[in-house]
Amino acid sequence: AGAAEAFVLLARTLPVRRPVVVHPQFTEPEAALRAAGHAVGRVLLREADGFRLDVSLVPEDADLVVLGNPTNPTSVLHPADAIASLARPGRTLVVDEAFVDTVPGERESLASRTDVPGLLVLRxxxxxxGLAGLRIGYVLGAPRTLAALAEAQPLWPVSTPALVAAEACSAPAAFAE
Incomplete structure (x- = not known):
């Protein structure tokens, strides 16, 4: 039921000790983590640097890192390779790509990357x-992690109209549009 549900499922399902959210960022991931009882660290990107990702600011021991690409509200598009460099054994890297389809060619998307361990991409x-009221989104990642999220999901999380709209938006004609 949209990325907001995905953030809640991640917060409730993943066994994390030190989650970090890179800001400026959509507030839902941090709110979901806090509501699930996690103490959330923040990495604050600097306005003086154009809010560009500085991977050295992310603590080495963070076992969950959440960031948007492009970010909401700054619209900064971070390089995919810089984001991928945040991957570590034992770390889940969550990239919120809710706005990446507004970027021509979806450059810097990590959605097709299978070489980044622990990567979850939310779309x-x-x-x-213009389907905000239908609450439709999806998560890409390792099958075992996706199965754990699906198991934690409530029954019937997505409505029939949302499923029909998702199918229509995925059709060749919609892609061409």
């Missing part, structure tokens, strides 16, 4: 297609 159909 949304609600921005480009």
């Amino acid at each position: 949304s159909l609600t921005k480009t297609w």
Whole structure:
């Protein structure tokens, strides 16, 4: 039911000790983590640097790192290789790509990357297609992690109209549009 549900499922499901959210960022990931009882660290990107990702600011012992690409609210598009460099054994790297379909060619997307351990990419159909009220999105990642999220999901999380809209938005004609 959209990226907001994905953030809640991640917060409730993943066994994390030191989650970090890179800001400026959509507030839902941090709110979901806090609501699930996690003490959340923040990495604050500097306005003087154009809010560009500085991977050295992310603590080495963070076992969950969440960031948006492009970010909401700054619209900064971080290089995919810089984001991928945050991957570590034992770390989950969550990239919120809810707005990446507004970037021509979706450059810097990590959605197709299978070489980044612990990577979860959250995508949304609600921005480009104007489907915010239908709450439709998806998570890409390792099958075992996705199965754990699905198991924690409530029954019938996505409505029939949302599923029909998702199918329509995924059709060849919609892709061409």
